[in-house]
Amino acid sequence: MSESSTTKSFHVKSQITGSYQVFFLENLSKRLKLISKNEKIIFLIDSKLFKLFKFEFKQLDEKTRIVEIVCSERNKTLDYSKEVIRKLIDLNIRKDDKLIAVGGGITQDITAFISSIIFRGVKWIFYPSTLLAQCDSCIGSKSSINFDQFKNLLGTFNPPEEVYIFPGFLNTLTESEIRSGIGEMLHYFLTDGVELARKLTDDLENLIEDRSRLAFFIDNSLRIKKRIIEIDEFDTSIRHIFNYGHTFGHALEAITNYKIPHGQAVTLGIDLANYISLHLERISSDEFIMMHNILKKNIPTFSFNEKNIADYLEALSKDTKNQGNKIG
Amino acid sequence: MSESSTTKSFHVKSQITGSYQVFFLENLSKRLKLISKNEKIIFLIDSKLFKLFKFEFKQLDEKTRIVEIVCSERNKTLDYSKEVIRKLIDLNIRKDDKLIAVGGGITQDITAFISSIIFRGVKWIFYPSTLLAQCDSCIGSKSSINFDQFKNLLGTFNPPEEVYIFPGFLNTLTESEIRSGIGEMLHYFLTDGVELARKLTDDLENLIEDRSRLAFFIDNSLRIKKRIIEIDEFDTSIRHIFNYGHTFGHALEAITNYKIPHGQAVTLGIDLANYISLHLERISSDEFIMMHNILKKNIPTFSFNEKNIADYLEALSKDTKNQGNKIG
Numbered sequence: 136m137s138e139s140s141t142t143k144s145f146h147v148k149s150q151i152t153g154s155y156q157v158f159f160l161e162n163l164s165k166r167l168k169l170i171s172k173n174e175k176i177i178f179l180i181d182s183k184l185f186k187l188f189k190f191e192f193k194q195l196d197e198k199t200r201i202v203e204i205v206c207s208e209r210n211k212t213l214d215y216s217k218e219v220i221r222k223l224i225d226l227n228i229r230k231d232d233k234l235i236a237v238g239g240g241i242t243q244d245i246t247a248f249i250s251s252i253i254f255r256g257v258k259w260i261f262y263p264s265t266l267l268a269q270c271d272s273c274i275g276s277k278s279s280i281n282f283d284q285f286k287n288l289l290g291t292f293n294p295p296e297e298v299y300i301f302p303g304f305l306n307t308l309t310e311s312e313i314r315s316g317i318g319e320m321l322h323y324f325l326t327d328g329v330e331l332a333r334k335l336t337d338d339l340e341n342l343i344e345d346r347s348r349l350a351f352f353i354d355n356s357l358r359i360k361k362r363i364i365e366i367d368e369f370d371t372s373i374r375h376i377f378n379y380g381h382t383f384g385h386a387l388e389a390i391t392n393y394k395i396p397h398g399q400a401v402t403l404g405i406d407l408a409n410y411i412s413l414h415l416e417r418i419s420s421d422e423f424i425m426m427h428n429i430l431k432k433n434i435p436t437f438s439f440n441e442k443n444i445a446d447y448l449e450a451l452s453k454d455t456k457n458q459g460n461k462i463g
Numbered sequence: 464m465s466e467s468s469t470t471k472s473f474h475v476k477s478q479i480t481g482s483y484q485v486f487f488l489e490n491l492s493k494r495l496k497l498i499s500k501n502e503k504i505i506f507l508i509d510s511k512l513f514k515l516f517k518f519e520f521k522q523l524d525e526k527t528r529i530v531e532i533v534c535s536e537r538n539k540t541l542d543y544s545k546e547v548i549r550k551l552i553d554l555n556i557r558k559d560d561k562l563i564a565v566g567g568g569i570t571q572d573i574t575a576f577i578s579s580i581i582f583r584g585v586k587w588i589f590y591p592s593t594l595l596a597q598c599d600s601c602i603g604s605k606s607s608i609n610f611d612q613f614k615n616l617l618g619t620f621n622p623p624e625e626v627y628i629f630p631g632f633l634n635t636l637t638e639s640e641i642r643s644g645i646g647e648m649l650h651y652f653l654t655d656g657v658e659l660a661r662k663l664t665d666d667l668e669n670l671i672e673d674r675s676r677l678a679f680f681i682d683n684s685l686r687i688k689k690r691i692i693e694i695d696e697f698d699t700s701i702r703h704i705f706n707y708g709h710t711f712g713h714a715l716e717a718i719t720n721y722k723i724p725h726g727q728a729v730t731l732g733i734d735l736a737n738y739i740s741l742h743l744e745r746i747s748s749d750e751f752i753m754m755h756n757i758l759k760k761n762i763p764t765f766s767f768n769e770k771n772i773a774d775y776l777e778a779l780s781k782d783t784k785n786q787g788n789k790i791g
Contacts, residue, residue, distance in 0.1 A: 213541055220610060220617075252580070255605065255618045256697075277583065282548060289548075290583045291619075369583075 145358065147274050148365045149294045157274065157357060159350060160262075160301040167194040174198075176260075177226055179219070179246045181206045181238030184264050187307050200226040206241040208393065211281045213289070216249055223253065230254045233296070239265035240272050244290070247278035251291040261295040264304040266316025266349065267398055270356040271323070273298045275364045286385075292369060300353060305346040311396050313343050317433050318398030320356040322380050322405055325426065327359045336432040380405030386450035390443055399435040406430045473686065475602050476693045477622045485602065485685060487678060488590075488629040495522040502526075504588075505554055507547070507574045509534045509566030512592050515635050528554040534569040536721065539609045541617070544577055551581065558582045561624070567593035568600050572618070575606035579619040589623040592632040594644025594677065595726055598684040599651070601626045603692045614713075620697060628681060633674040639724050641671050645761050646726030648684040650708050650733055653754060655687045664760040708733030714778035718771055727763040734758045 144158040160166055170176065171194055178195075182203040185192060195201075202222045204210075223234075236246035236259060243261060250259040263273040276294040279287035305313070317335065324332035335342070335352055342348055360377070367374040384404030387395055395403075406427060413423040472486040488494055498504065499522055506523075510531040513520060523529075530550045532538075551562075564574035564587060571589060578587040591601040604622040607615035633641070645663065652660035663670070663680055670676055688705070695702040712732030715723055723731075734755060741751040 213545060217541060217610075224611075224613070224616075248580075252576075252608075252617045252619060254616070255607075255620055279583075280580075282545075283552075285552070288552075288582070289580045291580060292583055 143354075145361065147294070147361050149276060150368050151276060151292060152294055152296070155274075155294050155296055155298065157298040157300065159354070160299045163188065163191045163301050163303060164194050166299065166301075167191055171196040171199060175229075175232050176200070176235050177202065177223060177228060177232055178235045178237060179204050179242060180236075181242045181264060184238055184304070184307070188304075202226070204238060204242045204245060206238060208241065208281070211241055211244055211279070213280060213282070216245060216280065219245060219249060220253060223249070228253070228257075230257060232257060234259040235262065236260070236295075237262040237264060239263065239268045243268055243272060244278050244280060247293045247295070248280050248289075248291060251278065251293040256293075258296045259293075260297045260299070262299045262301060262304075264301075264307075266305055266308060266313055266353070267319055269300050269302075269305070270316050270353045271319045271360065273300070274357055274360060276368055277370075286389075300350075302347050302350045302353070305349060308346075310343055311399075313346070313349075314433055314435075315396030315398035316349075317342075318396075318400070318402035320352055320398075321430065321433060322377070322398075322401050323356045323359045325405065325429075326376055326379055329425065329429065331355055332426075332429050336429045339432050380408050382451065383407040386447050389450040390446040395435050399433060402430050402433045403435060406434065471682075473689065475622070475689050477604060478696050479604060479620060480622055480624070483602075483622050483624055483626065485626040485628065487682070488627045491516065491519045491629050491631060492522050494627065494629075495519055499524040499527060503557075503560050504528070504563050505530065505551060505556060505560055506563045506565060507532050507570060508564075509570045509592060512566055512632070512635070516632075530554070532566060532570045532573060534566060536569065536609070539569055539572055539607070541608060541610070544573060544608065547573060547577060548581060551577070556581070556585075558585065560585060562587040563590065564588070564623075565590040565592060567591065567596045571596055571600060572606050572608060575621045575623070576608050576617075576619060579606065579621040584621075586624045587621075588625045588627070590627045590629060590632075592629075592635075594633055594636060594641055594681070595647055597628050597630075597633070598644050598681045599647045599688065601628070602685055602688060604696055605698075614717075628678075630675050630678045630681070633677060636674075638671055639727075641674065641677075642761055642763075643724030643726030644677075645670075646724075646728070646730035648680055648726075649758065649761060650705070650726075650729050651684045651687045653733065653757075654704055654707055657753065657757065659683055660754075660757050664757045667760050708736050710779065711735040714775055717778040718774040723763050727761060730758050730761045731763060734762065 142159045142161060144156055146154045146156045148154050177200040179202050180192070182205050185201075185203055202219060204219065234246050234250050234257060236242050243263065246259055246261070250257050261273055263269045274294070276292040278290045278293055280289040282288040317339065320335060321332050324335065331352070342352075363374050363377065380401045381404060384397070384401040387400040387403060388397060391400075409418060409423050409426055412418045413420060470487045470489060472484055474482045474484045476482050505528040507530045508520070510533050513529075513531055530547060532547065562574050562578050562585060564570050571591065574587050574589070578585050589601055591597045602622070604620040606618045606621055608617040610616040645667070648663060649660050652663065659680070670680075691702050691705065708729045709732060712725070712729040715728040715731060716725060737746060737751050737754050740746045741748060
C-alpha cells in the first residue's frame with residue numbers, strides 16, 4: 136500500500152497478524168484521494184479532527200462511509216461502542232470491510248476494540264492524530280475500554296494492519312498536548328540511554344514551535360518501543376519496563392481527575408520513580424540529578440500537600456490492585 | 464492436568480494458543496474435589512445445572528468463587544456480559560485467574576467472550592453439559608454474542624485451555640435436546656462418509672435411552688471437526704464445509720422463533736441442501752435417498768406452507784446478507 140506520498144517506514148512483527156507496517160505521510164490529501172475509490176472501507180474519525188481537516192476529507196468519494204467518534208474518556212465504554220456498532224450496521228458493514236481510525240488514543244481504542252469483536256474480527260488501519268498516539272500507542276496491539284469506575288479494565292490485543300503517521304496533524308494540538316507526548320517519548324528514551332532525551336529537552340521550545348521537527352523523535356520513540364513489543368507483545372515480561380513512571384503517573388492522573396495530561400504525569404512519575412530508586416540505592420545521586428535536569432523541563436506545575444498525598448497513596452494502591460501488577 | 468478420573472483424550476492444535484486438550488471425564492465429583500483447593504479459579508455455571516448437580520458441586524471448597532449464569536438466548540448479549548463482569552469484579556477477579564465454564568453453548572459463549580476482553584484476555588476451561596456443546600461447539604475457538612436483532616453478530620476466536628467432557632451431564636437432557644445434538648453429529652458424519660451416520664441413526668432409540676453410549680459418537684464427531692479446524696481455525700476456507708445444512712437450518716430456526724432445536728433444524732437443513740444438490744445434479748438420486756433415509760429418523764415435524772415459505776426465503780436472504788456469506 137506504500138506509494139509516492141509516504142516516506143520512510145519500518146515494520147513491526149506481531150504474533151497475532153504476522154507483521155504490520157508504519158509509514159510516515161507527507162501529504163494527507165493525496166493519500167485520501169488515492170484510497171477514495173475503495174468501497175470496502177469505513178472511516179471512524181474524531182469528530183473535531185473531521186471539522187479541522189474538512190478540506191482534506193473532501194478528497195474522499197462522496198459515497199465513502201464515515202462514522203464520527205465523539206472523543207471523550209467517558210465514551211471509552213461498552214455502551215458507546217454499542218452506539219458505534221449500530222452506526223456501522225446502518226452503514227451495512229460486511230466481514231471483509233476494513234475500519235480506518237483517524238484520531239487519537241480514544242478513537243484508536245474504540246476502533247481497535249470494535250474491530251476485535253464484530254464478525255469475530257475485521258481488519259483496521261490507523262492514522263494517529265495526537266503526539267501521544269503517534270509516538271506511542273499506534274504500535275503495540277493494545278486496546279483499552281473503561282468499565283464502570285475501572286479505567287482500561289477491558290480490552291484486547293489487536294494490532295492495526297497499517298499505521299500512517301501524518302505530522303501535519305500535530306499543528307492542531309495545544310502546547311499541553313505536545314508536552315504530554317514529549318513526556319511519553321522521554322519515558323521511552325530514558326529506557327534506552329540519555330542522548331535522545333537530552334536532545335529532545337534541549338530543543339523543547341523550538342520543537343513546540345516547529346512541530347514538523349518532531350517526526351525524528353516520533354520515529355525513534357517507536358523504534359525503541361518496537362524492539363521490546365516484538366519480544367513481548369502480550370506484556371507478560373520485558374515489556375513491563377515501559378511501566379517506568381506509569382504506576383506513579385496513573386495515580387497522579389487519578390487524583391487530579393485527569394487534569395494533568397497523561398505524558399506530563401508520566402514525566403513526574405519517572406522523576407518520582409527515580410527518587411525512590413535513589414533511596415533504594417539503585418541509582419546514584421549523579422544519575423538522579425542528570426535525569427531530573429532533563430525531566431524538569433517537562434514536569435507539570437503540581438505540588439504535593441498532606442491531603443493529596445493521602446489520595447495519591449490510595450490511588451497508587453488501587454492502580455496496583457486492579458491491574459494485578461506490582462509496583463515496578 | 465490429566466489424572467485418574469479422566470480417560471482417553473486428544474488435543475486440538477490452535478494458532479491462537481498453541482494447542483488444547485480434550486478429556487473424557489468419568490467422575491465429576493472426583494474431578495471437582497481435585498481442583499477444589501485451587502484459589503485462582505472462578506466458576507461460571509449454568510444456574511439450572513448448578514441445582515441439578517448440587518451434590519457434585521459440594522465437593523468444591525466453600526471459598527470457591529462461583530457465578531451462576533442464567534442461560535437464555537436473550538442473555539447472550541453485551542448487557543448480560545456486563546452484569547457477569549460486575550459479578551467477577553465483586554469476586555475480586557485478577558489477571559491470572561482462570562474462568563471455568565460449566566454449561567451448554569450459552570454459558571460457553573458468555574464465558575469465552577468475557578475471557579477474551581477482560582484484562583485483555585484471561586484463560587478459560589470448559590465443561591460442556593449439552594450434547595450440542597459436547598459433540599460440536601466445545602472445540603473450534605468461536606464465541607458468539609447477539610447484538611440487537613442480529614444473532615451472533617459479535618464474538619471472538621478464543622479456544623479454552625482444556626475441555627472436560629462428562630457424559631453424565633447428558634442424563635439431564637430432554638429427548639429433544641439429545642436429538643438436537645444428534646442432528647449436529649449427523650452433519651459432521653455426513654461430511655466424512657455415511658458409515659457413522661448410519662450407525663448412529665440405526666441405533667437412535669437405544670442411544671436416547673442409554674446416553675453413556677453417546678460418548679463414542681461424541682468422540683468421533685469432535686475428531687472430524689478437529690481435522691478441519693486445525694487447518695482453518697478462523698473459518699476463511701475449508702471450514703465452510705461445516706456450513707452444510709446450516710444456512711437452511713438457521714432460516715428454519717428463525718421462522719419458527721427458535722422452537723425447532725438447532726441440531727434438528729440442521730438435520731432438515733441438510734436434507735434441503737441435498738435436495739437442491741440433487742436438482743443441480745451434484746448428487747445422484749440414489750445418494751439423495753440413502754442420506755434421506757438416514758436423516759429422516761431425526762427430522763423434526765415441520766411442514767412448509769405458502770406463508771412460511773415466504774418467511775423462510777426472507778430469513779435465508781437475511782442470514783446470507785448479515786454473515787457476509789454465500790449460500791454454500
